[in-house]
Amino acid sequence: MTIAVKIDKVSKIYPLGKTEVKALTDVSMQITTGEFAAIAGPSGCGKSTMLNLIGCMDTPSAGEVFIDDQPISKLSDRQLTSLRLEKLGFIFQSFNLIPVLTVAQNVEFPLLIQGKHSPKERTGLVDELLEEVGLTAQRNQRSNELSGGQRQRVAIARALVSAPRIVLADEPTANLDSTTGERIIDLMKRVNQTRQTTFIFSTHDPQVMKHASRIIRLKDGRLADA
Amino acid sequence: MKINQTYKLILKVAARNLWLFRLRTFIIGSLLGFGAFLAVLGLSLLRDVETSMRASITGSVVGDIQIHSSQAKDDLAVFGGGFMGRADIGTIPDLAAVRDVVMKVQNVDAMIPMGLDMVFLGRGNELDDTLEALRNALKSNDQIIVKDRVDQLKFQLSQLKSEIEQQRKLTTQTDELDEQWAAIAQAEAPDFLDTLTTVDESKLQFLDTKIAPISGEKTPVYLNYVGTDITLFQQKFPKFTVVEGEMIPNGNRGILISRKFREDFLKVMAARIFDRLNKRLTKGGMTISGDPENKRLAADLARQHAQVMAQLDRQEATELSQRLSEYGLEPENKDAELIDKLTSQLKSFLQVDDDKFTERYKLFYEEIAPRIKLYEISPGETITLRSYTKSGYIKSLPLKVYGVYTFTGLEDSDLAGAMNILDLVSFRELFGQMSEASKKELDDMRAAAGIKELDTANLEESLFGVNAAPVESTNTTAAVGAAPTIEVKPVIDETFDLRENDSGLALNAAIILKDPRKLRRTIKDLEKTFKQNNMDLKVVDWQTAAGIAGQFVVFVRMALIFSLIVIFIVALVIINNSIVVGTLNRTREIGTMRAIGAQKSFVVGLFLAETGLTGLLGSIFGSIVALMILFWLSIKGIPAANDVVSFLFSGPRLYPKMRWDIGITAPIVVTIIAVVASIYAARHAAQIQPAEAMQEKE
Numbered sequence: 001m002t003i004a005v006k007i008d009k010v011s012k013i014y015p016l017g018k019t020e021v022k023a024l025t026d027v028s029m030q031i032t033t034g035e036f037a038a039i040a041g042p043s044g045c046g047k048s049t050m051l052n053l054i055g056c057m058d059t060p061s062a063g064e065v066f067i068d069d070q071p072i073s074k075l076s077d078r079q080l081t082s083l084r085l086e087k088l089g090f091i092f093q094s095f096n097l098i099p100v101l102t103v104a105q106n107v108e109f110p111l112l113i114q115g116k117h118s119p120k121e122r123t124g125l126v127d128e129l130l131e132e133v134g135l136t137a138q139r140n141q142r143s144n145e146l147s148g149g150q151r152q153r154v155a156i157a158r159a160l161v162s163a164p165r166i167v168l169a170d171e172p173t174a175n176l177d178s179t180t181g182e183r184i185i186d187l188m189k190r191v192n193q194t195r196q197t198t199f200i201f202s203t204h205d206p207q208v209m210k211h212a213s214r215i216i217r218l219k220d221g222r223l224a225d226a
Numbered sequence: 227m228k229i230n231q232t233y234k235l236i237l238k239v240a241a242r243n244l245w246l247f248r249l250r251t252f253i254i255g256s257l258l259g260f261g262a263f264l265a266v267l268g269l270s271l272l273r274d275v276e277t278s279m280r281a282s283i284t285g286s287v288v289g290d291i292q293i294h295s296s297q298a299k300d301d302l303a304v305f306g307g308g309f310m311g312r313a314d315i316g317t318i319p320d321l322a323a324v325r326d327v328v329m330k331v332q333n334v335d336a337m338i339p340m341g342l343d344m345v346f347l348g349r350g351n352e353l354d355d356t357l358e359a360l361r362n363a364l365k366s367n368d369q370i371i372v373k374d375r376v377d378q379l380k381f382q383l384s385q386l387k388s389e390i391e392q393q394r395k396l397t398t399q400t401d402e403l404d405e406q407w408a409a410i411a412q413a414e415a416p417d418f419l420d421t422l423t424t425v426d427e428s429k430l431q432f433l434d435t436k437i438a439p440i441s442g443e444k445t446p447v448y449l450n451y452v453g454t455d456i457t458l459f460q461q462k463f464p465k466f467t468v469v470e471g472e473m474i475p476n477g478n479r480g481i482l483i484s485r486k487f488r489e490d491f492l493k494v495m496a497a498r499i500f501d502r503l504n505k506r507l508t509k510g511g512m513t514i515s516g517d518p519e520n521k522r523l524a525a526d527l528a529r530q531h532a533q534v535m536a537q538l539d540r541q542e543a544t545e546l547s548q549r550l551s552e553y554g555l556e557p558e559n560k561d562a563e564l565i566d567k568l569t570s571q572l573k574s575f576l577q578v579d580d581d582k583f584t585e586r587y588k589l590f591y592e593e594i595a596p597r598i599k600l601y602e603i604s605p606g607e608t609i610t611l612r613s614y615t616k617s618g619y620i621k622s623l624p625l626k627v628y629g630v631y632t633f634t635g636l637e638d639s640d641l642a643g644a645m646n647i648l649d650l651v652s653f654r655e656l657f658g659q660m661s662e663a664s665k666k667e668l669d670d671m672r673a674a675a676g677i678k679e680l681d682t683a684n685l686e687e688s689l690f691g692v693n694a695a696p697v698e699s700t701n702t703t704a705a706v707g708a709a710p711t712i713e714v715k716p717v718i719d720e721t722f723d724l725r726e727n728d729s730g731l732a733l734n735a736a737i738i739l740k741d742p743r744k745l746r747r748t749i750k751d752l753e754k755t756f757k758q759n760n761m762d763l764k765v766v767d768w769q770t771a772a773g774i775a776g777q778f779v780v781f782v783r784m785a786l787i788f789s790l791i792v793i794f795i796v797a798l799v800i801i802n803n804s805i806v807v808g809t810l811n812r813t814r815e816i817g818t819m820r821a822i823g824a825q826k827s828f829v830v831g832l833f834l835a836e837t838g839l840t841g842l843l844g845s846i847f848g849s850i851v852a853l854m855i856l857f858w859l860s861i862k863g864i865p866a867a868n869d870v871v872s873f874l875f876s877g878p879r880l881y882p883k884m885r886w887d888i889g890i891t892a893p894i895v896v897t898i899i900a901v902v903a904s905i906y907a908a909r910h911a912a913q914i915q916p917a918e919a920m921q922e923k924e
Binding site for chain 2: 048051052055057058077078081082084085086088090092093094096098099100101105109110112113114115158162170
């Protein structure tokens with residue numbers, strides 16, 4: 001078993017005016033490849049900070065975060081961006097599709113930025129994923145013409161298209177009704193199993209948590225005892 | 227391949243965003259489009275005006291380059307600048323040496339020596355003209371003409387008498403009028419004019435000194451002129467055309483009067499007012515009743531009857547009275563004296579309104595103009611020019627008028643028409659350079675008047691004697707300090723040696739280039755040559771030399787560029803604002819792109835592409851509209867609104883060119899400016915953190 005994410009004595013301090021807010025204090029943990037891990041906890045417990053650090057959108061104030069064994073605290077913005085592009089996929093609470101693009105174009109977006117695939121390869125990858133998430137028929141629709149569940153499926157396809165090692169999902173079902181949410185989680189789980197993609201998602205929905213292979217609980221910026 | 231793909235993606239997203247925010251795109255695009263439109267139209271027209279103005283200036287008097295002394299106190303301004311008096315532009319004492327040097331410079335086609343100056347034109351009144359004609363008739367001893375002239379004189383005297391009677395009614399100071407009355411009575415006495423059959427100096431002197439002044443002196447006219455090598459001038463200034471009379475024969479002294487100057491200053495006032503009104507009514511589309519200036523002109527016209535009367539002899543007056551009666555202009559009193567009768571007819575003739583004007587204007591030129599001396603000066607006559615020379619003398623120079631000239635295409639231009647042309651030798655006389663003959667004459671006069679040449683060093687001694695008390699030392703020169711003004715009538719020949727054109731004094735010189743496009747280089751070459759040869763000469767381009775007129779285009783360009791800058795600043799502020807505001811609305815979108823793996827440069831590129839596309843679309847549209855307008859104008863032409871504009875247009879209409887270079891460059895420049903100016907805002911947008919994608923809306 002390889003380690004997908006390793007968090008080593010990480011603290012994160014945000015300045016707030018003249019004082020400081022300790023978002024994370026001395027957190028250490030590992031997530032192995034293929035896990036379907038949930039990060040849970042009440043608001044302000046440090047969930048978002050944790051996801052930001054794992055998502056290479058922020059760097060720790062102390063300690064180190066390893067993504068695929070690579071330490072990130074010394075990386076530049078450009079290097080972090082490349083890391084996100086190559087190794088990570090993102091699913092957001094509000095889906096965050098690019099409104100002016102079609103479903104297929106949204107899914108293709110990361111591939112276009114990567115720029116390492118031929119148009120034919122790209123179409124193949126996009127079609128494959130659209131089929132996987134069941135949106136082949138909506139291929140050329142604008143994303144704002146879709147329902148919430150459909151949008152989130154597009155987002156999942158987009159997150160997976162570049163074949164990332166890790167997919168991060170921030171409250172992926174919070175904006176969906178429970179039935180749709182359930183289906184989305186099922187879809188994520190299926191992908192997790194078929195592709196061995198590591199999923200790390202934040203949630204406070206017990207229904208969702210029950211699907212997790214592991215629940216990481218945070219409280220006041222520290223790991224709570226599992 | 228990666229780069230290409232990213233660009234395509236950026237353009238695709240940018241284009242779709244522009245479409246999504248259509249209104250904003252439209253507003254910014256229109257603004258940039260208007261900027262491009264103004265730039266294309268303005269810069270094209272400016273270049274057209276510059277080209278045509280250059281043709282006006284270089285083709286008339288100025289040439290491509292002017293040279294004059296570096297010792298000049300004033301700047302050379304061929305078309306005005308020095309409003310009162312003349313500009314001191316120094317002198318070029320030895321033309322020959324300068325010519326030798328100038329003609330060796332590459333690209334110089336010709337050097338035309340010039341002396342720009344200003345003189346008084348001596349003007350007699352109608353009586354002076356009649357007396358002069360009478361004197362000539364007496365000299366030639368042609369009794370029939372003498373009789374005719376005497377008749378005319380008598381007719382004018384009777385007019386003068388009726389004028390004096392009118393004046394008597396208006397004043398209580400009648401002493402002077404009595405004196406004039408007595409003088410006229412003496413001239414009308416039976417043994418005076420009727421017995422004048424030979425050159426009787428005592429009678430002629432009486433008429434010259436006692437009678438002629440009664441008619442009053444006309445206000446003197448300033449006459450601007452350029453003294454030059456006229457034959458060379460004609461060769462090198464193709465716009466120059468003699469329209470009446472003849473060209474001055476090579477080697478003869480003489481003057482060519484500018485047609486415009488003659489029309490404006492030397493034409494009978496009634497005709498001038500008729501012309502001005504006609505132009506304003508026909509070209510300007512105005513009415514007399516609807517315009518205060520036209521009303522004033524019409525009122526002035528009504529007062530011109532006396533001047534017309536004074537130009538007629540009895541025969542012409544009788545005919546004219548008859549003709550006017552035939553046209554329905556009956557005198558108030560049919561049995562009145564001819565003078566009273568015609569005066570009343572002329573008075574009502576010159577009362578014009580909108581209904582009558584066209585008919586009266588025609589009638590004036592058909593019936594009155596041929597009977598009077600329409601112009602004060604006509605080819606063949608000799609005029610007297612008076613100048614205040616630098617040596618302090620008033621110099622008067624009689625000069626034969628050979629012809630009337632104009633510059634083709636600039637017929638109506640005040641600027642081009644202000645200059646009269648005379649030969650270099652006459653210029654030198656008027657400027658105050660002494661010819662040998664003049665020097666001798668002056669010496670003789672001095673000797674006769676008992677004036678000695680005084681040595682400045684011994685001035686006090688000479689003036690006040692050896693033991694004179696010391697007085698404050700002055701720089702008074704002999705001539706000014708000691709002599710009363712002497713009017714010198716030079717005796718110089720009608721003809722001169724052609725070598726005079728190539729050597730001696732001039733004030734400035736026009737230089738014509740073989741290739742006018744190499745103006746700057748030739749100016750540099752000339753400056754270098756003058757420096758090498760220790761010549762104290764200044765080289766100025768046509769634009770500077772022309773004075774205010776030449777600077778016009780510079781002013782307009784500055785105004786245009788200023789307004790373009792204002793438009794672009796406004797556009798750029800709006801663009802920046804809209805990007806900054808846009809980023810607030812698009813924070814999540816940008817954050818998402820960044821999170822997914824788009825580099826900052828991608829975001830910057832996206833925003834620059836949005837402005838770039840807007841700019842390109844807007845400015846291409848603006849440029850096309852401007853080019854279409856230019857195309858339309860190039861067929862239709864822009865009419866010159868007034869005489870100054872016609873000088874700038876080098877003719878009555880300007881036909882602009884469609885300038886593709888400007889039409890293509892402007893949109894590119896506008897787009898680049900817009901893109902460059904939005905870099906700041908775009909970088910600002912790129913600062914959005916990828917984590918923003920996670921933020922939920924409140």
